[in-house]
Amino acid sequence: MGAQLRVYKRRIRSVTATKKITKAMEMIAASRVVKAQRKVAASAPYATELTRAVTAVGTGSNTKHPLTTEAETATRSAVLLLTSDRGLAGAFNSNGIKAAEQLTARLEAEGKEVDTYIVGRRGLAHYNFRERKVVESWSGFTDEPTYADAKKVAGPLIEAIEKETADGGVDELHIVYTEFVSMMTQTAIDGRLLPLRLEEVAEEAPKGEILPLYEFEPSAEDVLDALLPRYVESRIYNALLQSAASKHAATRRAMKSATDNAGDLITSLSRLANAARQAEITQEISEIVGGSAALADATAGSDK
Amino acid sequence: MAAELHVELVAADRSVWSGEATLVVARTTSGDIGVMPGHQPLLGVLESGPVTIRTSDGGTVIAAVHGGFISFADNKLSLLAEIAELSDEIDVQRAERALERAKSDVDASAERRADVRLRAVATR
Numbered sequence: 001m002g003a004q005l006r007v008y009k010r011r012i013r014s015v016t017a018t019k020k021i022t023k024a025m026e027m028i029a030a031s032r033v034v035k036a037q038r039k040v041a042a043s044a045p046y047a048t049e050l051t052r053a054v055t056a057v058g059t060g061s062n063t064k065h066p067l068t069t070e071a072e073t074a075t076r077s078a079v080l081l082l083t084s085d086r087g088l089a090g091a092f093n094s095n096g097i098k099a100a101e102q103l104t105a106r107l108e109a110e111g112k113e114v115d116t117y118i119v120g121r122r123g124l125a126h127y128n129f130r131e132r133k134v135v136e137s138w139s140g141f142t143d144e145p146t147y148a149d150a151k152k153v154a155g156p157l158i159e160a161i162e163k164e165t166a167d168g169g170v171d172e173l174h175i176v177y178t179e180f181v182s183m184m185t186q187t188a189i190d191g192r193l194l195p196l197r198l199e200e201v202a203e204e205a206p207k208g209e210i211l212p213l214y215e216f217e218p219s220a221e222d223v224l225d226a227l228l229p230r231y232v233e234s235r236i237y238n239a240l241l242q243s244a245a246s247k248h249a250a251t252r253r254a255m256k257s258a259t260d261n262a263g264d265l266i267t268s269l270s271r272l273a274n275a276a277r278q279a280e281i282t283q284e285i286s287e288i289v290g291g292s293a294a295l296a297d298a299t300a301g302s303d304k
Numbered sequence: 305m306a307a308e309l310h311v312e313l314v315a316a317d318r319s320v321w322s323g324e325a326t327l328v329v330a331r332t333t334s335g336d337i338g339v340m341p342g343h344q345p346l347l348g349v350l351e352s353g354p355v356t357i358r359t360s361d362g363g364t365v366i367a368a369v370h371g372g373f374i375s376f377a378d379n380k381l382s383l384l385a386e387i388a389e390l391s392d393e394i395d396v397q398r399a400e401r402a403l404e405r406a407k408s409d410v411d412a413s414a415e416r417r418a419d420v421r422l423r424a425v426a427t428r
Contacts, residue, residue, distance in 0.1 A: 146317070
């Protein structure tokens with residue numbers, strides 16, 4: 001076998017192995033998307049009920065709470081960025097990071113200081129490499145987040161917002177995550193979590209429903225006190241789940257195109273290998289023909 | 305047919321139980337509260353404790369609920385809890401072990417959680 005042909009054969013073998021790996025990863029990601037989607041759906045009843053309750057307290061009483069009132073001059077914001085622990089997910093992480101950077105730039109243009117909180121090793125690595133300050137970060141659960149993880153993330157954030165700004169607290173809390181729109185579309189979005197805009201919350205609740213006048217047990221303030229942190233946790237939990245589903249969908253898509261590309265590469269390499277083999281054969285034939293002709297000429301010459 | 309109310313018991317990551325009931329007893333921060341059909345709209349903070357649901361077919365469902373809210377309006381009652389377990393889902397041995405561990409670690413909240421689980425099981 002010629003050297004050229006051997007090189008092609010070797011490359012085809014290696015691409016085939018890669019293709020097998022990416023194909024497996026694609027299938028794993030596909031099954032995980034389904035699982036993650038199911039978790040998003042399972043968390044929905046709690047979120048809807050909680051939203052209803054928050055709306056009920058927010059509209060049914062005129063209590064003031066630090067988590068619902070806007071500071072007149074917000075000077076400090078916290079940005080929570082959700083990324084994944086592992087890559088191989090196309091532009092998933094870079095889109096999220098880009099959205100967070102745009103948000104940070106916008107907030108800074110408004111004259112606010114920005115504290116960054118990060119979930120996921122990828123985002124942390126990006127910020128650490130650029131030596132930017134990260135207040136707190138979490139990782140290790142982005143593939144399958146649980147409610148306890150959401151609580152862990154929400155804890156310091158709620159603490160920061162409850163503190164006075166002068167003591168290092170923040171006035172606003174923004175969250176950047178990747179929304180799972182569909183299997184093919186995931187978009188990085190940013191939203192303000194706190195202070196709560198009750199009108200927005202009210203819009204999320206089912207329309208055309210007249211909220212009853214609730215009796216609060218023990219009191220409206222206490223209920224709101226207990227309710228709002230849970231609301232934030234549930235929103236963060238939902239964002240974590242969507243982010244996980246989006247990550248798996250992005251991985252699936254990235255691995256699918258990798259598999260397709262590997263297939264294309266194998267086709268073109270086999271064509272080249274075929275051409276090389278054919279060229280070799282042609283060359284061998286012409287060598288044999290040429291050789292035997294020369295031999296025939298030589299023997300014919302010596303006979304005479 | 306006796307009056308009924310619709311109960312949804314949901315935990316943060318799943319819906320635990322839903323159905324019709326005639327009486328629901330839960331523990332709020334200011335004491336036990338019983339809700340029957342036609343109760344006035346109510347929104348309260350739950351303590352961790354067992355929740356008893358008397359279903360309309362005469363059965364009783366008991367769940368251990370750890371923190372959360374009770375809200376009632378339009379004959380619909382929702383119990384929101386971060387963690388909620390039905391009494392027949394609770395692993396007694398595990399809860400007992402957790403109780404022992406919590407006692408030796410002096411972890412009051414873990415001890416309370418394990419205690420609530422065991423009490424929910426004891427009444428089933």
